[in-house]
Amino acid sequence: MTPELPALPPTPAEACDLAPAIDARLRHLFRSFLTQGRMHPLYLPMRHHRATEKPE
Amino acid sequence: MNALVTRRSLLASIRALPSLPEAVLELNAALQSDEAPVERIVNAVASDQALMLTALRIANSSFYGVSRRVVSLRDAVQVLGLHTLAAAVNTAAVMRCIGRPDCPGFEFDANWRHAIATALCTRTLAQQHGLDADAAYTAGLLHDIGGLVLAMHFAPPYSALLQQAAAQDVCPSTLEVDQLGMGHAEVGALVAEHWHLAPSIVQAIGLHHAPPSDGPCSLPDLLHVADNIVHALDLSHTPEERVPALSLDAWSRADLHGAPLARLFAQVESRMQGMALDMRCGEDATA
Numbered sequence: 001m002t003p004e005l006p007a008l009p010p011t012p013a014e015a016c017d018l019a020p021a022i023d024a025r026l027r028h029l030f031r032s033f034l035t036q037g038r039m040h041p042l043y044l045p046m047r048h049h050r051a052t053e054k055p056e
Numbered sequence: 057m058n059a060l061v062t063r064r065s066l067l068a069s070i071r072a073l074p075s076l077p078e079a080v081l082e083l084n085a086a087l088q089s090d091e092a093p094v095e096r097i098v099n100a101v102a103s104d105q106a107l108m109l110t111a112l113r114i115a116n117s118s119f120y121g122v123s124r125r126v127v128s129l130r131d132a133v134q135v136l137g138l139h140t141l142a143a144a145v146n147t148a149a150v151m152r153c154i155g156r157p158d159c160p161g162f163e164f165d166a167n168w169r170h171a172i173a174t175a176l177c178t179r180t181l182a183q184q185h186g187l188d189a190d191a192a193y194t195a196g197l198l199h200d201i202g203g204l205v206l207a208m209h210f211a212p213p214y215s216a217l218l219q220q221a222a223a224q225d226v227c228p229s230t231l232e233v234d235q236l237g238m239g240h241a242e243v244g245a246l247v248a249e250h251w252h253l254a255p256s257i258v259q260a261i262g263l264h265h266a267p268p269s270d271g272p273c274s275l276p277d278l279l280h281v282a283d284n285i286v287h288a289l290d291l292s293h294t295p296e297e298r299v300p301a302l303s304l305d306a307w308s309r310a311d312l313h314g315a316p317l318a319r320l321f322a323q324v325e326s327r328m329q330g331m332a333l334d335m336r337c338g339e340d341a342t343a
Contacts, residue, residue, distance in 0.1 A: 029290055029299050031225075040299060041307050042288045049321045 022050050061210050061236045069209035070246045073153075079104035080149040081252065087142055087190045088254060094138060098129045101145055110148040111141055143179070143193045147172060150197060159207035161218030166292040167204065171197050173291045173328045177282035178275075180323060181310065185273050194253065195260040195279050202243030202261075203228075206236065227300055229265060241265050265300070273309040281310040289321060291328055 018026070026047060033040045075081075082100035086093065101107050108129060115132040116125060126132050132141055156164050175196030182192030206214045217235050221228040232239040245262030256275050263276040264283055280303055287299045312320065 025290065029288060029297060032298055032301070041302060041304070042284060042299065045313075045317050046288050046321070049318055052318075053322070 018047065018051055026050060061213050063237055066210075066236075066238055066243060067246065069205065070243070070250050073205070073247065073250055076153060076251050077104050077107065077149055079107055080146060083142055083145060084190075084194070084253070087139070094130075094133055097138060097142065098133065101141070102129055106152065107145050107148060111136075111145055114144045115141075139190055139193075142190060143175070143197075146194055147175070147197060150201075154201070154204055155208065157204065157207035157211060159211040159218075160215045161222065162203075162207040162211075162215065163292070163294055164204075164207075166294045167200060169328075170286055170292045171200060173286045173289070173324060174199055174279070174282050176327045177285055177320070177324045178279050180320060181278040181282055181312075182275065184316075185278065185310075187273075187275055187278065188256065191254055191256050191260075192275060192278060195257045195264075195275060196282055198244060198248060198253075198257070199261050199264045199279055199283060200240060200244065201247050202240035202245075205243055205247055206232075206240060210236070222296055225296075227298065229300075239265070267303050267306040269303075269305050273311075277303075277306040277309045280306045281312070285320070286324065289325060291325070 026043075027034055029046075030040050030043050033043070079100050082103075083097055086096045086100060089096075101111055111129060111132050112126060115135045126135050136144070151168065175193045178196035179189045179193040182189045213236065217231050218228055220235075221231055229239055229241070241262055241264055244264075245258050248258040248261050260275040260279045264279045267276040267280040268274065284299060284302045287297060290297055
């Protein structure tokens with residue numbers, strides 16, 4: 001069941017401008033995959049969501 | 057396998073759980089009927105004063121922005137809608153039914169935040185796919201109830217398992233079968249059966265970490281995907297939160313991408329804010 005997708009090169013979407021703390025937290029959430037060079041289907045959509053959401 | 061936990065002892069603990077209040081059983085039965093008559097549902101909730109007070113409090117909350125005070129259940133049905141009222145009542149009833157375990161490492165409030173958010177997300181996905189939204193909400197709310205039962209009735213071995221998982225930085229569910237003989241998903245399905253919930257809910261809870269590999273889009277698929285989304289939205293606020301493995305088959309069947317997916321993220325976050333404020337996670341629902 002583990003998403004056995006190959007490692008992907010960084011894309012413009014991944015280079016979304018995120019505050020360092022938000023970027024670090026997101027990478028922490030997806031660490032099971034990123035540390036193994038694998039991509040999770042929700043990772044890029046969530047980065048985009050965090051990059052475009054309005055600050056509280 | 058931990059000598060303190062056996063399949064027999066797990067089953068015995070599940071059978072010893074209190075039943076859901078009669079009013080909630082009647083409410084859920086009415087929702088499953090073809091007509092879902094308002095009168096029957098209102099009478100069911102009215103028969104339990106604590107649940108009625110919770111329903112009225114939620115209807116009067118700022119989240120729904122009502123211009124006048126809601127003073128009756130019929131008003132609450134008009135303000136919230138029948139299915140939202142039922143969801144709130146189910147949430148309050150389950151929180152009242154299950155106590156707070158004394159299990160080091162088990163984050164009760166975080167688990168409830170995750171459960172409520174998953175319920176909201178699963179219901180939204182079910183509405184989009186034409187599946188039973190009420191069943192989806194209940195399945196989402198209870199999908200990790202097995203973990204709560206393990207924390208309640210097998211606190212020492214479950215606490216040790218949680219600590220080991222934290223030390224190894226892995227999902228606790230990866231250790232459950234080896235150490236306890238049963239995973240929380242299976243325990244949760246047995247609890248749902250004990251509470252006479254619909255077979256579709258029992259199945260979804262049991263399969264929420266292992267949805268079917270083929271077939272049409274189903275409630276187990278949507279619950280599995282919703283659980284994943286809620287972890288990714290980081291709504292539990294725990295330091296060790298992580299996004300679990302995702303079935304690509306279930307993800308494909310859920311057919312989520314682009315703007316609709318972005319709207320779903322925003323919708324769950326927004327509704328979760330209102331729901332958590334109303335339900336006061338971890339507190340007495342009648343307070």
